[in-house]
Amino acid sequence: MKRPNFRHITDKFAAGVITGGGIALIVIILGIMSFIAYQVLPLWRTPAISEAMSSSFSESFLFVGVEENHEMAFGIAEHGEIVFFKPGQSTVINRSALRLLKPGEKISVVSEAFGRQTFSVGTSEGRLIEFEIKFNTTYESQRKIIIPEVIETSAQAIDLSSIKQLSYDSRGEFAATSGTNLIIGLKDENDSTQIRREAFSEKITALAIRPLDRTVFVAYESGQIEIRSLSKKEIMKNRDGIAISAMNFLIGDMTLVVAGAEGKLEGYLPIKDQGQTFWRAARKFENSEGTITQILPSWRNKCFTTRDSRGHIKLYHATTERLLADWQSPIAGGINLSPKSDGILVQQGQAINFLHVNNPHPETNATTFFGKNLYEGYDEASYTWQSTGGTDDFEPKMSLVPLIFGTLKATLYAVLLAAPLGILGALYVSQFAHPRIRVIMKPTVEIMAALPSVVIGFLAGLWLAPILKNVIVEIFFIMIIFPLVLIAFAILFDKLPKKWTDPFRYGYEVIAVVPALFLTIAVGYGMGSFVESAVMHGDFQNWLYSAMEIRMDQRNSMVVGIAMSFAVLPIIFTISEDAMSSVPRHLTSASLALGATRWQTAVLVVLPAASAGIFSSVMIGLGRAVGETMIVLMATGNTPIMDWSVFNGMRTLSANIAVEITEAPEGGTLYRTLFLSGLMLFTMTFTINTVAEWIRARLRKKYAML
């Protein structure tokens, strides 16, 4: 029997470690892709409302609310007491009575200002009382304690017998109605409140205050909406005459959500048309079964929650026009959202239910990323990428289409330039060049491939772009006269005494051609600058604008194309050179022996044989260009526009990730969207490369069989 000795144990151990390393490699490759996909996944999770807890009290409330961390809730009772409790528990933690309320005076209606827990209540004696609820946090022996505080700020008599509806904002402006009497209090230019009062024959059904331009939107029983400010009033056009049961503005005051009778739900946006702004029902939402009695905008994003007469609580997102969640509540009184919109309180009589809302990425679906959307402040649906704005009420615009477009545009220009150069250069090196030239060429191209892209990008953005701007016409002429000069040069070379030209033949043409290139540049430059000064008054940029109305960016697609072709060319060159020079020798020898010239052999024998390899070289070049980041980041202006013009820039998927990921909070919608674009890049390059590799492998097999 063989005794296991030390070296066999070592051998086994080493085999284990090495196999482990191999498996780790597989895990890593799969892991990278799965991890990125895993980060993207939550974007498609359906938002959910789930019931959490319920509590009940001896009194019934007109209004309920909750603190932003859901640690304390409150209810405002008719007799003017504010009751604080823990959500889901029925024990009262604290009671606070409104001191400004007179004995016997009752609260009839409560309105909460948007974005702040300040309230205005209308009373039975026709007064408005304003107060704020604050939650002060202190720590006592490592425990967090929340102490609620009610700060009463003012009381004013508005002389309205019974206040039925009230709309109130955080500046203290209000609109109140008893049904047919309307009282509005808006701030004027000097920030002092002006009161307007009017009586109508028609019943007012809904009120919405718009602090943005200090107006009040009043809906009448006939379905008309009137827009009133201190100085003027106008009727909103395009209304369909359906009576309005509720309406409210979303965050930013740019979308007015209007609920018509029988549950019709629409979003009105101010849209410019021929110089005039009209409110138009640009967003349509799924209708509700019952009459919608409440529309609550989220304080965080463009979501809103509705409640209808049949007890449905529905969560919508305005930009995408989606119904995110639907909850049938057993109790169907008034509802309120928590400040972070992650909880809903439902109240009926003495019972209060607290619902959890899980809705981290409301704004994402396929239409957001790949479809046209009408955004607030825009006049028509568009593909727009603008992920962050200066203010909280900004509507994120997350269309990936302009970025994909930019990626394709940059890739196209780069490959259009690099592919012919790389393939022709490779053809020369593999078929015509002397082995000595080949020995020099390999390291030169390797150096080109090794150039850090940040250096190429910097040169493109700061050195090439300002120069290119001034020599566009010259370059155009250089390109035109290039073939002419070259043909002339070849003829001349043919005529020159053999004694002079022989050292530069048979593989050394590339050295002889250098003077021709310089000549081309000199002649083309001269012609270009002559034409530019004669025809374009010496300024191509101005001429382009005045003659063709094309605006030119300094960092445009031309710059990107040239710079990126620097990164792509070595790849195309190396792989096509490899494919061409491994065409079996007997094929070319046979062709030459039959009397074909070198060129004929190259074009008719080598190119067809190597065509698959050349194709795959271009594909791998494409793959590189798609993902290149630093060059596009530095050589373009990074504006996400969709325009094929060579004179404009673009923003690519990769540059977009680099620009925005540092500002994207972990786990947020933008963060995950950037991971989505990363995943797209990953799959794109992975597919392109796999196909290219497969083609190359087949080619190798073909060569082996020849």
Place this chain on the structure above:
Amino acid sequence: MKKLFKSGDIFLWFTAATLGAIIMSVLGLLFVVSLNGVGVFWPASLAEISLKNGSRFIGEITVEENSESPRIQIKTGNRDIYGTDFKWLPSGEINSLSYPEDIMLVERREFGPFLGRLISVEEDGRTIASGNEAWNTLDNLTIRAQKLLEQKSKIEKYEIGSINSEIERLRLEIKRLKFYGELDSSRLNALDHAIGQKQNEYTSLQKTADDLAGRTSGLMATFSIADGTTKKIHLDKIIRFADPNRMGIFEKWFFYFSKVGEYLFDEPRESNMEGGVFPAIFGTVMMSLLMTIFVVPFGVVAALYLREYAHQGWLVQLIRIAVNNLAGVPSIVFGIFGLGFFVYACGGTLDHWLYPERLPSPTWGTGGILWASLTLSLLTVPVVIVATEEALTSVPKGVRDASLALGATKWQTTWKIVLPASTPGILTGMILAMARGAGEVAPLMITGVVKLAPNLPLDANFPFFHLDRKFMHLGFHIYDVGFQSPNVEAAKPMVFMTALLLITIVLLLNLTAIIIRARLRKKYQGSTF
């Protein structure tokens, strides 16, 4: 001539011209970078220009434009006076242009260079030298001021720095004990006492440093700028000065090399636009080395598996294709993977385990040199695998068979025979990976590179290697200074210099790899088994 077209030789010329254009563009790029980079620190002659309208300017002529309205651009310096560094002057308006010998170039700690004439040197308001002797006095006093400042910054950097890190450590200790509820009053007192002591030390050292600074504060020099107005400059704000128009060639070279020395070995100044890039060089090198430590063992083991141990079936073929593809995945994708996985997932978890008391301020859950090098090692692992596999393949089968036939185990053969023979190949892969790492920017800028890192990731304070620290990188330096600095035009020379440095490093690494590989090939072409 007919033959030329018929045989197709004319098209051959086109392919030759294409190749020529490629070579020319590569050389042209290297030329542009070298030309602009090499000249950055050369003390150019300074012209004094008076215009027909009577205004006068001093500056280095940077551009001469011969368009329809010819004009010249001069670099005037004196950013604090003019607001910009450059001025365009129409050539037609120029009355006279001369190179007076008494014009001085003064490099300052802020507002970039100053150009003007020296009038006098003052100490505490008294003029102590003027006219011809002012230069020497200024020279002596500046050296004195610089020595004092050097002492001061030494105290601030090393002694105060270590006290600060000690205080920070004690603070975190208190936080930690508090978090775990182990902080009783006696311990708290002891720690507070220790902090107090350190703070006293700090105050006294700061006083020493301030005293040193105070000894230079009275020294001032008065200069006049082109239009004749005077400007006082504190001597402790002067880094060096020269009179380029009077300097001989040796003095110019001396000045040049002292600037190059500052560039390579000093800290950056004025939001990276002046001074040196030492922290960036250090960060690049340290990150590349760390990356090598991770990537080489793993890459070699993976290649050994693929080439020597695994059964050569479809699975290995599939892995090989995947590795090849991994090399083609955009670097920014590795960047976001690094950010999501290493920084947020791994770093965030580490923070929860090790430093819960410091949350929400992250220790490991933010970009750092460790995460950046791990990310880059994923990016470069295909390079190492491919190079190693190539080297392993080139070891002749006969050698292996001989070893095995002599009774060696597989591992002994691998370790004693195969690996030594493929060392140059592995080395090539390693160098290529380092070159790639040194030149890569996109994944780094989201996993730990910053424009200015106050502390190096390696210093004299415990635990010496600070792998959680952010760091500077030459490539990012180019991007940041060239595209995000407030004064791009003035920063351009610096960026060219850094680009030149980065290209040199990357190309040297690549050339080494090319040479090693060429030797390797020759060796195996000659060997017969």
